[in-house]
Amino acid sequence: MKTNNKKSLYNGGNVALLLLKMRTFIALFIILGFFSLTVDGFLAPSSLIIMIKHISINAFLALGITFVIITAGIDLSIGATLGFCGMIAGYLISNSLIIEPLGIAIFPSVWVVVPVVIVIGGLIGALNGLIITRYKVAPFICTLGTMYIIRGAAMLLSGGETFPGLQGNPELGNTGFDAIGAGYLLGLPIAIWLMFIMAAIIAYIAKKLPFGRHVYAIGDNERAAELSGIKVNNVKVWVYTIAGLCAAVAGIVVTSQLVASHPATGTAFEMNAIAAVVLGGTSLAGGRGTIMGTLIGAFVIGILADGLVMMGVSEFWQMVIKGLVIIIAVIIDQMQNKLQYKAAISSQKLAS
Amino acid sequence: MSKLDGEVILSAENISMLFPGTKALDQVTYNVYQGAVNVIIGENGAGKSTLMKIISGVQSPSEGQLYLKGKAININSPRAAAQHGIGMVHQELNLSDNLSVAENLFLGREKQKGLSPIDTHSQNSITKEAMARLKQDIDPTELVANLKVGQKQLVEIAKSLIANVDILILDEPTSALSKKEVKILFDVINDLTEQGVSIVYISHRLEELMEIGQYITILRDGKFQSEALVKDIDVAWIVREMLGSDPVTNFLKPDRSFGDVVLDAKGITLINDAESKLVDDVSFSLKSGEIVGIYGLMGAGRTELFECLLGKAQYSGEFSLNNRVINEMTATSERIKMGIGLVPEDRKQSGIFPISSVSDNLSLSSLWKRLKGLAINESAEKEAVTKAISELSIKVSSPLVEIQALSGGNQQKVVIGRSLLTEPKVLLLDEPTRGIDVGAKGDVFEMMVKLSEQGIGILFSTSDLKEIMAISDRILVMSNGKITANLLRNETDESSLVFASAQGF
Numbered sequence: 001m002k003t004n005n006k007k008s009l010y011n012g013g014n015v016a017l018l019l020l021k022m023r024t025f026i027a028l029f030i031i032l033g034f035f036s037l038t039v040d041g042f043l044a045p046s047s048l049i050i051m052i053k054h055i056s057i058n059a060f061l062a063l064g065i066t067f068v069i070i071t072a073g074i075d076l077s078i079g080a081t082l083g084f085c086g087m088i089a090g091y092l093i094s095n096s097l098i099i100e101p102l103g104i105a106i107f108p109s110v111w112v113v114v115p116v117v118i119v120i121g122g123l124i125g126a127l128n129g130l131i132i133t134r135y136k137v138a139p140f141i142c143t144l145g146t147m148y149i150i151r152g153a154a155m156l157l158s159g160g161e162t163f164p165g166l167q168g169n170p171e172l173g174n175t176g177f178d179a180i181g182a183g184y185l186l187g188l189p190i191a192i193w194l195m196f197i198m199a200a201i202i203a204y205i206a207k208k209l210p211f212g213r214h215v216y217a218i219g220d221n222e223r224a225a226e227l228s229g230i231k232v233n234n235v236k237v238w239v240y241t242i243a244g245l246c247a248a249v250a251g252i253v254v255t256s257q258l259v260a261s262h263p264a265t266g267t268a269f270e271m272n273a274i275a276a277v278v279l280g281g282t283s284l285a286g287g288r289g290t291i292m293g294t295l296i297g298a299f300v301i302g303i304l305a306d307g308l309v310m311m312g313v314s315e316f317w318q319m320v321i322k323g324l325v326i327i328i329a330v331i332i333d334q335m336q337n338k339l340q341y342k343a344a345i346s347s348q349k350l351a352s
Numbered sequence: 353m354s355k356l357d358g359e360v361i362l363s364a365e366n367i368s369m370l371f372p373g374t375k376a377l378d379q380v381t382y383n384v385y386q387g388a389v390n391v392i393i394g395e396n397g398a399g400k401s402t403l404m405k406i407i408s409g410v411q412s413p414s415e416g417q418l419y420l421k422g423k424a425i426n427i428n429s430p431r432a433a434a435q436h437g438i439g440m441v442h443q444e445l446n447l448s449d450n451l452s453v454a455e456n457l458f459l460g461r462e463k464q465k466g467l468s469p470i471d472t473h474s475q476n477s478i479t480k481e482a483m484a485r486l487k488q489d490i491d492p493t494e495l496v497a498n499l500k501v502g503q504k505q506l507v508e509i510a511k512s513l514i515a516n517v518d519i520l521i522l523d524e525p526t527s528a529l530s531k532k533e534v535k536i537l538f539d540v541i542n543d544l545t546e547q548g549v550s551i552v553y554i555s556h557r558l559e560e561l562m563e564i565g566q567y568i569t570i571l572r573d574g575k576f577q578s579e580a581l582v583k584d585i586d587v588a589w590i591v592r593e594m595l596g597s598d599p600v601t602n603f604l605k606p607d608r609s610f611g612d613v614v615l616d617a618k619g620i621t622l623i624n625d626a627e628s629k630l631v632d633d634v635s636f637s638l639k640s641g642e643i644v645g646i647y648g649l650m651g652a653g654r655t656e657l658f659e660c661l662l663g664k665a666q667y668s669g670e671f672s673l674n675n676r677v678i679n680e681m682t683a684t685s686e687r688i689k690m691g692i693g694l695v696p697e698d699r700k701q702s703g704i705f706p707i708s709s710v711s712d713n714l715s716l717s718s719l720w721k722r723l724k725g726l727a728i729n730e731s732a733e734k735e736a737v738t739k740a741i742s743e744l745s746i747k748v749s750s751p752l753v754e755i756q757a758l759s760g761g762n763q764q765k766v767v768i769g770r771s772l773l774t775e776p777k778v779l780l781l782d783e784p785t786r787g788i789d790v791g792a793k794g795d796v797f798e799m800m801v802k803l804s805e806q807g808i809g810i811l812f813s814t815s816d817l818k819e820i821m822a823i824s825d826r827i828l829v830m831s832n833g834k835i836t837a838n839l840l841r842n843e844t845d846e847s848s849l850v851f852a853s854a855q856g857f
Contacts, residue, residue, distance in 0.1 A: 220705035229685035344757035
C-alpha cells in the first residue's frame, strides 16, 4: 500500500468488528425493546425520564472513575465520598458555621454550599491520588482504606443521624438546594442535564486534550509512558481528583432529590459504577475504554434494574441477572479484543 | 573433528535446531570434557543458549543425538536431564526470596511422604552438607531474601549439587557478582572439578574464560566454529574465531563532518540502593551529526547512563545540552522538550503502548508541539503521523492499527519515530536492534545515518561488536559502570574493544 495516500491510510474497518464494538449500544436497544414489549407504558416519556434520573446518579460515579480504571487503577471510595459530600451539604444547610471570636454565625447560601462540597470531593480524590503515587499503595487497598475513613467521618458528622428538611430557610437566605434534584430545565430534570454535560466534558478531555491521551498511555504501559515524558504521578492524582469531583456532584444531586442527607447513602454504589464502566467496554487491565461506553453501560444497568422492577421480577432474581450480564459482557469484551487483534494482524499482512 | 586430549563425558553430535524461519543450530557437534571447566562462547544469537537448553532438556533438538559416557540418551525434560546428572544454573536466579535456603533447595522435591509433615531436619542437614561442599557458612534456615547476590548464586549451585550432578551448566554466573564474589565462585568451581564434576561455563567476559576455563568451544551463527585448550590460545584468537573474518559492513560514508558539541557529560555517577556504583564517574561529549556507540556487556551500566540522561534516576554530575547545563532535578518531560529523545532498551516493556494505535504511539511524546489552545490539533497530528510513517517507511495498513499487530522491526521504527517527532537534538538508542530481523536492522542503521546527517547527535548502545563497528563514528566502551575506552572507529579493532570491556573491575 502506498503510504502517501492519506485517505486510504486512514481507512479500514470490518463489519463484524464494528458490530462487536457497538455491542453495548445494541444490548441497550435489545433491553429497551424487550421491556417495551413486556411492560406497559415502558417507553412513555414520564417513565423514561424517571429512569434516566435514576441512571444519572450511577452515571456520575461511573463517568468519574472511567479515567481511573483506564489507568489500570480502581477507586472503591466513591460511594463513601458521595455519602460524605451529601452530609457536608446537609450540615452546611441545617447548621450554621459559628465563628466564635467574631461572635457571628454564617448560614451559607446554596451558591456557596455547592462549590464547597465539590471542592471537598475533589480534595478527597486528590488525597487518594497522593497516597497511591507518593507512597506506592495499591489503589485497591488505598481506596478501601479511604472508603472506611470517609464513611466513618460521614457518620461522625451527625452521630449517624439524618439531616432532614434541606429546603433551607427563606429568612436565612439558604433556600434552593432542593431545586437541583427537583428542578427542570427545558422539560428535562436538571440531574439529566448535569449527566450529559459531565459526559460531554469528560469525553472532551479524553479525546481532545493531551491529558486524555496520557491517561490511556499510562494504562497501556506505565513505564513507556514515563520514558515518553508523561508526568505519570501528576496525571494519576488528577484522575482520582476527577473521580472525587464526580462523586461530590452525585452526592449533591442525591441529597437534593431526597431533601435530606443520610450518612449511609451511597453504600456499595461504587460496585454499580464499576459494573457500568466494565459493561461499557473499559478494561480493568487499563489502556482501553471510552466515555460513551461508560454512559451506555450505566444506561444498560439502570434500565435493566428499573425494567425488572416494573416487570415484577423479585429483587433476588434482579441481582442474579445483573451479575450474569456483567460476566457475559466481559467475556464478549475478550472476544472483541481477540478479533480486533486478528483483524489488525491480517490487515498488517496485506500491508507488508 | 579431532578430539582434544581428555575424556569426553557428554557429547552432542550433529545437533540442529529449526525454528520457523531460522536455523538456530546447524549440525553442531559439541564435547563436554570430564572433570574440567568447559567454556562456551559466541556472539548473541550464535546458538549457545539453544545448545544449553537442549543439553538441559528444556528443548528437544530437531536433529542429532546426545551421548552420555558413550551411550545414546534422550533428554526431553529438565527432570530427565537431572536423572542423567545434568543440572543448569540459569542467568536469572530462580529462588523464592521468602523461603529459607533449605526450602529453596528442596522446592518441588520436598522430603515428605503421604500426609506426614516435611522432614525439615533431614532437609536442613543435607543443605548444610551441600553448603560445606561449597565452603559456605550459610544457615539452612536463613531466608534467601537476606542473602547477598553472590550467596544466592551459590545457593542455586547447591540446588544442583544435592541432585547429584555430574555436569553443571553455569549460564553467565558472574554477571551480577562483585570481583570478590567472582573469586569465591571460581574457588567453588575448582573444588567441584576436583570432586569430578564437569562444568559448562557460559560467559561473555573473555578474561574470566581465560582464567577459569580448560577447554573452549566457539559457536558462530549457529554452527560449530572451533574447539581448543585454553592454554593454547589467546584473546585475539577468540575474537577472530567468534566474529569470523568477513569484512564488517560499513554504513558510514568516509569524510563525515560534525558540528559543535551538543551533549557534554561530566562525572556522571549513579549509586543504587545497595550502594554500588551503576554508573561510575562517566564523562564524554557528543557532537551534532556524530554517531557514538557505547559498547559493553549486559550490566555494564549503559541503560542506567541513559536513564540518568533522561532524568529517571538520581545521579550526581553534570550534563549540558548545547552548552546549557541541565539541572539534575529537571523532569523527564522537560528534558524531552529540551531536545533529548530516548528509544528504550526493552521495546515490549518500555517502548510501545501495545493496545494503542500506531498513530497514538507516534504522537504521544510530542503532543505539546501540536496544540490548538488547550486541545490537540488533530489535523496537524494526522499530518505529522502520516509524514513519519512514510519517512521511516513503517509498513502499516492504517495508522489506527494497534501497534502490537506490527512486526518487531516496524514497532521499533514507531518508537524511533515517537522520539523524532519531538525534534530532538540528541537521540539516545538503547540496544536499538534487539529482537528485530536483519532487514529491519539495516533500515534502523540507515535511519541513524540519515538522522546524523540532519545534524542530530546520536548515542546508541549495543553488545554486538559487528554492529558497533558498522555504524559508529566513535566508540565508548563501558564496563562495570566506567568508561574504559574512547576510540575513533577507524583507529580500533574488535579485540581492543573486547579487552576494554573487561577492564572496569
